[in-house]
Amino acid sequence: MTALLFGILTLALVGPIPEALARAEWPLYAPRAALTLWQAIALAAVLSAFSTGIAIVTGPIHEWLDDLGAFTWTMSLLVLAATVVIGLRLIVTVATIGVRTRHRRRHHRALIDLLDRAELRHRADTDLRILDVPAPMAYCLPGLRSRVVLSEGVLARLSADEVAAVIEHERAHLRARHDLVLEGFLALHAAFPRWVRSASALTAVRLLVEALADDQAVRATDCTSVGRALVACADATAPRGAMALGGPTTITRLRRLTFQPAARDIRRVSATAYALAVALLVVPTLAVAVPWLTELNRLRGR
Secondary structure (H helix, E strand, O other): OOOHHHHHHHHHHOOOOHHHHHOOHHHOOOOHHHHHHHHHHHHHHHHHHHHHHHHHHOOOOOHHHHHHHHHHHHHHHOOOOOOOOHHHHHHHHHHHHHHHHHHHHHHHHHHHHHHHOOOOOOOOOOOEEOOOOOOOEEEOOOOOOOOOEHHHHHHOOOOOOHHHHHHHHHHHHHHHHHHHHHHHHHHHHHHHHOOOOOOOHHHHHHHHHHHHHHHHHHOOOOOOHOOOOOOOOOOOOOOOOOEOOOOHHHHHHHHHHOOOOOOOHHHHHHHHHHHHHHHHHHHHHHHHHHHHHHHHHHHHOO
């Protein structure tokens, strides 16, 4: 019964729950709380998947053979095998994505360092690189030696406040290491089978990290400067492994900047999201830990 419940919870956490959350409007206006909830859902899905396998493995052997019957016993073994496969795929995917992404960033960082128009930036901006490209382009390369990359087109078309908003947006990504958040969701998306995973989770999380960076840029400048910068860089692209200012989420983010719910409503929604995140992590953990602790106490009492 425990394995069945964990299996159902796992399917819910990788399918219908992410789909429902991705369609909701409130995450846009409480992005930090929503991102925390997304991370809790992802981690709870992994915990539940492994808990399913653990519950099967720790079941008494005589119960498997005598009480469950051949069909249920076979299904239990299949579920256990699926759990092992998901775990292995998750480990391999995390390692593969990490190695490939850092390899691309290292080579691209070396290239932009060579092409940098250093005379167009302040000496204090040691992480800033300016490229001789007429089209507006802005992105960041995360990592230990992070870079914020702007094109001359950005400097030519935007005012000083708008350029400052662009730089602050990209530096917000770097400070918060949003790239690691996205890598985790990408790995989780690849680990689960296509017929159960949600394609909306990664898209929703990408939008949320952009919203968080927009908020930091607004605090450093103002809504108007951020909005104009988004419009100017809406069609900008970035190399793989980088995080661009513009993109397909630009219209949604512009709409978000022009409308903000009351602060009281945002606080209430955020508190609810944080509470759900805690519950999602605590309940599966206790469901695994309590039976194990009970069994250990029983063995000690013999």
